[in-house]
Amino acid sequence: MNIIVCIKQVPDTTQVRIDPQTNTLVREGVQSIINPFDMYAIEEGVRLKEKYGGKTTVITMGPPQAENALRDAIALGCDEAILVSDRAFAGSDTLATSYTLTAAIKKIREFDMIICGKQASDGDTAQVGPGISAHLDIPQVTYVKKIEEIKDKTATVERMTEEGFEILKTPLPCLITVVKEINEPRIPSLKGMMRAKKATITSWKAIDLEIEEVRLGLNGSPTQVVKIFTPAPRPKGQIFDGPADEAAHKLAQALKDILQ
């Protein structure tokens, strides 16, 4: 079974701060990490390979330093890593990103399953995974919380819904996006870390892929950001102190009208 895991390197949003003077993101000193949801995608990709045999290839599109994220993925058990990086890709929105990743996946050619995290923690769009499956015209199942079994080139999976979950059967090759519930990612082993250090990362630029230039990067992105601003801070709250029964009474009175 050949698996492709798509990951994204993101700034650790828990460290992002706003410069109150300039109203811009302070990215300095903010660590880059693998998107939290992609950790579950990597783990699932590695587990499937361990169970069914084959190979797990991890792929990312991003700046040259995204190579670090790929090495981390190798440390966690991925076999091969591909960095898709070119200045021509800069400014890609989800359409251009899914188009570019699709071109790279077509170049890899052989795969049974593509696994993506549910969404990335910086953009939170959840659009690139389904975008790739649309470009490739393969079946997709989003929000997968469990792979029940893979047999006869068919996967049985559980997809989370608002009310519970659905059990779906889908032929391979397919694309799934995964949620946290699917597994518990492992800690990289010492052997894995050694391997990651020595691993050769394949690097593809725009010219290595069969793509139309007009569909890349900023030019190939239908959406454009016209304004960025900080949300209005929440007004200062009211603390009810005193004995618990008094405080509870005051709070209930404050909320009574909204509840009725």
Next chain:
Amino acid sequence: MNIKVIVDKCVGCTLCVKVCPFGAISMQGKKAVIDLDKCTLCGACVETCKFGAIEIKRTSKQTENIQDYKGVWVFGEQKKGVVQPVVFELLGKARELAQKLHTDVSCVLIGHNVKARAQELIQRGADTVYIVDSADLENFLDEPYSKILTHLARKYRPEVLLCGATFIGRALVSRVAVKLHTGLTADCTGLDIDPKEKLLLQTRPAFGGNIMATIITKNFRPQMATVRHKVMKEIEVDASRKGKIIEETFDKPFFASRTKILDIVEEVGSTVNLAEADIIVSGGRGMRGPENFPLLEELAQTINGAVGASRAAVDSGWMPYSHQVGQTGKTVCPKIYFACGISGQIQHLVGMQSSKIIVAINQDPQAPIFNVATYGIVGDLFQVVPLLTKEFKKALNK
């Protein structure tokens, strides 16, 4: 134009003739011929052709005939024949946008035996309801639903297409946007029309809510967005509103799905659906164990709320993952959010800080949750929560 039939590859199967929404393809001498006056470069034929015999080269940096795109569309998500509440919220917003654009509002309803719902959609703001009804469409499936919505958008060319940022919505329109080759903005919390250029201004949180970004899709149509639950206002039901109901028919191949549903499991407890809840009562590490969550359940029941949990509580196995609020769980924005024994780590805040009212109950007065709280009680939740339940029962005469 940039579309052509590769004559050597065309076998004369006529699939493209049938699928073209604009009647632009005919057969001449067993080969497909495209009438360039009618063709809009929508791409339906390219996808349908099994032989790769039709090609579109995209050099233009905008949707062809962009000025022809008119109207605001809402995807009418339904489950088991019940239209989801977020659709009504979207219809309310769509009315406001349509007024500013001097156009009308349409709703697309895909399902089985759903025609009876159309009137309600009209009463809630739709001028036209497009219905696609088939037993094959009873439950959402990515492939047929996206094929149908794509086809309708190509045929009728709406300038705006809105969809709830639900599990279904996000999976569906991501695929549709790629097929239509247009922009899609996820998880919007604000929508407006730019008065000068008449473009859809799509505002959404990014970087875990640390910043807000306003996004436009200037040169491509439709302008597509998914919208969060509970942020748009539905309009009042107007029983006298009139509208058109149009039933669209499709050939069988449109209903085909490689993915099949084996079972739909609804988890016990009506309180799980956090996204639609007006009130959420969440517990964190301070709950100390699963045996204490009934305290929150009782409070939630009293005020008609759902029960949520922080990552700490879920990772400890006290609550199922479907209840988790925060970065690796769900993003919610209820009217009132109770954080009980939750310290307020940034990972939790990004999932709930757009709630209208936040109530924090925590022993530690320094807990960061108090920075975002509208109301706070510093105290022992095991004391405060039962008292609160009692007070609410009294105040609400329960």
